[in-house]
Amino acid sequence: MDWIVQASTYADDVDGAILLITYLVGFWFFLTAGLFFWLIFAFRKRDGVEAEYLTGGEQQPKKFITWAHMLVLVCDVFVVIAAIQVWVEIKQTLPDAPETQTVRIVSQQWAWSFIHPGPDGQLDTADDIKTVDDLHIEVDRPYIYELTSRDVLHDFSVIAFRLKQDAVPGRVITGWFQATKTGEFEIQCAEMCGIGHGLMPGMVHVQSPEEHAAWMASKSNGAMLAQAGR
Amino acid sequence: MRTAKNLFVACAALALFGLTGLAIAAPALAEDGQGEALFNLCTQCHGNAGEGRQNLEAPAIAGLPEWYVTTQLNNFMSGARGTHFDDIQGMRMRPMSRSLTGEGDVEAVSAYVASLPIVTPARTLDGDAAKGQGMYALCASCHAIDGTGSEPQGGPPLIGQSDWYLLSQLKKYQAGIRGRDPRDTFGLMMQPMSLTLPTDESMKDVIAHIMTLSGESE
Numbered sequence: 001m002d003w004i005v006q007a008s009t010y011a012d013d014v015d016g017a018i019l020l021i022t023y024l025v026g027f028w029f030f031l032t033a034g035l036f037f038w039l040i041f042a043f044r045k046r047d048g049v050e051a052e053y054l055t056g057g058e059q060q061p062k063k064f065i066t067w068a069h070m071l072v073l074v075c076d077v078f079v080v081i082a083a084i085q086v087w088v089e090i091k092q093t094l095p096d097a098p099e100t101q102t103v104r105i106v107s108q109q110w111a112w113s114f115i116h117p118g119p120d121g122q123l124d125t126a127d128d129i130k131t132v133d134d135l136h137i138e139v140d141r142p143y144i145y146e147l148t149s150r151d152v153l154h155d156f157s158v159i160a161f162r163l164k165q166d167a168v169p170g171r172v173i174t175g176w177f178q179a180t181k182t183g184e185f186e187i188q189c190a191e192m193c194g195i196g197h198g199l200m201p202g203m204v205h206v207q208s209p210e211e212h213a214a215w216m217a218s219k220s221n222g223a224m225l226a227q228a229g230r
Numbered sequence: 231m232r233t234a235k236n237l238f239v240a241c242a243a244l245a246l247f248g249l250t251g252l253a254i255a256a257p258a259l260a261e262d263g264q265g266e267a268l269f270n271l272c273t274q275c276h277g278n279a280g281e282g283r284q285n286l287e288a289p290a291i292a293g294l295p296e297w298y299v300t301t302q303l304n305n306f307m308s309g310a311r312g313t314h315f316d317d318i319q320g321m322r323m324r325p326m327s328r329s330l331t332g333e334g335d336v337e338a339v340s341a342y343v344a345s346l347p348i349v350t351p352a353r354t355l356d357g358d359a360a361k362g363q364g365m366y367a368l369c370a371s372c373h374a375i376d377g378t379g380s381e382p383q384g385g386p387p388l389i390g391q392s393d394w395y396l397l398s399q400l401k402k403y404q405a406g407i408r409g410r411d412p413r414d415t416f417g418l419m420m421q422p423m424s425l426t427l428p429t430d431e432s433m434k435d436v437i438a439h440i441m442t443l444s445g446e447s448e
Contacts, residue, residue: 113321132313133313
């Protein structure tokens, strides 16, 4: 699905599962709808022909329906296997590469806030960079996120990453992503969270390592100046 | 065939009527009651009369002057206010300001808020008003001796404001959560002023004095 930009390592896998479901369901939808309309046409009212009412009590007239049911179940097996594969990849595993970094995502009514590690690459140190609305990450680098909520249910959704994760108050939810394209991608809240739900957009800025280093440097200088001025 | 033609005419008439209805309704909203209509959204947190709701941490806004409401709405929209990591309440207000996208929306809703009668707030904090009166002298240079505010000095009225909100804002100014953005001109002026009240007690005393100006009685 190239017409919706794919900007993470697992975007194509998610699209693959969705397309598989679309093709399978689409096949059965058009087949049954076509059959249905053909039956309506072929067995329309005719003079001298009485309607026959099938109670379903006899096996013989239901034979073809049973076959179709079994075939649909076989298709379900494919869907379940594909879905589990994608689910395990995205939700059940975490990257363990040494370059992996961790960011914190804080949701609230009605804004996204972020805590990025500073130049030392570690969270909970003096050089952490806190932002509102804007998440800054490096392209081709795996990131683990720790998602929390300050109030109610929210959902961190980045369409370009094919990422959607509920934020639940009182819990720290861990997941991951790895961006594959530089650029700016929208963050949406995908869980109804109150009157401002539609008004809490954010932005992921996927930067080259050089751009990201420059951004961190600008933030670190800003933080130092702010402290000096206090 | 005749039925199909009648149906088509009926649909076309309905569509035309609907469009005409919209065309008439849109300018009517812009001219009359635009501010009141927009204020409906504000009532969700600030109350039907703009009296504020402490459980939602939304301050009283009834009767705030038009210039101040406009300034703050513009600050929220531009991100000069409500974009600090620890400004949880400000971040709730910011998207609301972003909903004012129509021409003249900010001015209309500001005028409507200004037209609302000031609500006398109930007292929720302790404090020694007599002690606070002396310390209020500095505040009076911008907020006026009777707490009615001064537009040229950029000081909004303090009368009619809830004590819990005044305390929360003083603390935000002190912590640099509010009044640190260079675009927030009046906030930048207020930030160092807030540091003249170093303790909770001194803040509560000044607020107690402001509450007497509001005509509040225990």
